[in-house]
Amino acid sequence: MYSAEFRRDAVALLTTSTLAEAAARTGASPSTLRRWASRSDLADRPRSGRPPIQETADRVVEALVATAGARISGRDYSTRALAEATGLSQSIVSRSVRALTVPVAEVAGASELILAASGFPLVIVGVRRNDAGGGGDRGESATIVPPRRIQRRIAGITAALRTAGVGRWAQRFDSEHRQVPTAELLALLDGDGDFLVFDPLGEVPDDLSDGAGARVRACAEFDDFVTVLKSRLGECQDIPGSLLDLLADRVRNGLEGVLWWESAPYEPQRSSITSDSMEISSWLPKETRSITEHLAIALREEIIDSGYEPGDRINPRLLSRRMQVPRASVDAALRRMVDDKLLDGSRGGARIPLITTVDVLDLYAARMAIGEVVLRSLALRPQRYLVPVQLALRQVEASAPTRSGIDVEDADLHFQQELARASGLRESARAFEALTLRLRLFISILQLDYSPASDRIVSDDRAMFRALSRADAKTAIEVWRGKVDNAVRHMAGLLGRRRFDQELWTQLTRSLG
Known part of the structure; x- marks a missing residue:
């Protein structure tokens, strides 16, 4: 049985050593170290009885x-x-x-x-x-x-x-x-x-x-x-x-x-994702995902399945077939993503962009700043605005048991976007959505696997929702900062191994406290 202090020291060692090196020095298995690193609290957990599975179900x-x-x-x-x-x-x-x-x-x-x-x-x-x-x-x-x-x-x-x-x-x-x-x-x-x-x-x-x-x-x-x-x-x-x-x-x-x-039944509108005339000219928040957001999600699957790497040209025909939408709609969405610097269009067509560690730190620092503004605003709003946020949280909870990294990441980013949309701040929600789309591409290019962190993702999202339900912006922001900090270290670590620029990250986020 490892002590809480031992677990903390082992996790701290991961910031300066590789997983294999840390496992050799501590004697703990790599899977155990990954599990400890994904936990928000390394204190001893109480041994409880059977969890309320039916209530959660x-x-x-x-x-x-x-x-x-x-x-x-x-x-x-x-x-x-x-x-x-x-x-x-x-x-x-x-x-x-x-x-x-x-x-x-x-x-x-x-x-x-x-x-x-x-x-x-x-x-x-x-x-x-x-x-x-x-x-x-x-x-x-x-x-x-x-x-x-x-x-x-x-x-x-x-x-x-x-x-x-x-x-x-x-x-x-x-x-x-x-x-x-x-x-x-x-x-x-x-x-x-x-x-x-x-x-x-x-x-x-x-x-x-x-x-x-x-x-x-x-x-x-x-x-x-x-x-x-x-x-x-x-x-x-x-x-x-x-x-x-x-x-x-x-x-x-x-x-x-x-x-x-009974005499005038509801006629549902055609979804923008199945319409031949898709509207992709605006980043304004919508109750349903925009075509560009759908494309970013589908693009991640395409990158993983097809083995795309930075600099590779994207095949719009394959995306059109995967998404079951007209080729012209995919071409227009790709052009939009190139215009907004989500994809590289410098050599013709749409290509997977190159990503540096500074890009990662820049992206997450911006999301952290806007996220804090969003949470402060949402904590001041009536409880009814939390309904779509709660629904998104339940999707995160439903995705976690599947242990699918793609499902967990998709549900978590959707939860974060619902926070922005519910805040009532149109410009902040618009900027946050643009950053979310860029983050989806970063995740797909690096092929990050979020399944080991699914329990922590659920825990953090629940904690933020509980704090907002109490109008406690301070606690919600503390959870948010910790969530973003863990994510940026994980992503930057894949890019640079031991070249994570701790000083730059601290400078970028210090003024947000």
Whole structure:
């Protein structure tokens, strides 16, 4: 059993020696030294019992199911597929999914969904019961839709509500943060049907919800609302995919401004990544990734698979095939990346750029500075702006068990970008995104493997999110600085081995403290 002091000395030795030299001098194996170097705290850890795996699995599965949309009914979101994607056992995933829905035996098909709307502080769901003599068409359609599809779609709706943080509305918001007028939502209760309302602040008038025969049932407690909602959805003959797509699209914004009618279903917009007319002329932050950011991600995979090295020319035809987008779109994106100095265009075409240790220090110093500004701003904003950040954090948590370096790095950078976008600082978010794209290329060129550091990445991201939830900018910035410092040492070490310029790095970042 190694002492905490021994571990600290061994990690310190890595700053002046190679991994092999440090292993020979300390007697610890190289894998053990790598594990110690990835830890933020080298003190003795308490020996605890079995970790709360199911609780963690529930959060991970909720995050994945919430953004599935109508695809929740397909094979890609079966319990087996979710288990493979998360690295969890199928039995654990199955328990998580069952908690989000109702048993197949409770799917009755006696009602139809007519309305879904939300905007702080209300969530409204309307159904209309089919009369016994209401027509053969409805009865026939009820037998066409498989009960298991309804069961899965109920899970999608429940997961969207939980992931968007609706259950915490009463604690996180007050009247000045409303985006949808309450009067407009209450007016929806005058339609034809029975309505279930999540009403944590008591906004629904008593004359609407009182009485045994009332058509409006209001629930002040979120768990009660979800229980009744799952039961009512289980009575529906179908749950339209357009509603699932709308919830998946809005979950990142806390389900603010959702309005779905049976007569005017939601029509999702075409994603910019599948459109023939891709917009790549702006670095402005977007809720979805830009084509250039997608290209940077795909480029990393292409570099790794094809063995690209600094100075090599990039083949746009291969990228077009990999990304399944038009060749003209890839050519335009590559030209944009050359214009912004992400790629080298000095010798014609787009080439992998050369990277020096000074480039690495420069990049990380800039990210550290902008990151501090972002965190200070975000700590001052209302809690609702943390919803997309929390979703990104759950993707980091879901990626860590897979032990895939590419997945962990991609999820972590996306989490950082969501911090910038949620800060409300447009120029800072724009600059941070440009630096993120450059960092993706650096990572791909150096072929860094982040899988050994996945636990530390999750720990740091959780710590930053917890601090921001408490409006504690100081702690969030301390975690951020440590996270960036570890990353720059790892990257610069691959470039220069023992030529990491400690003095330059200290000078670049000293004034940020």
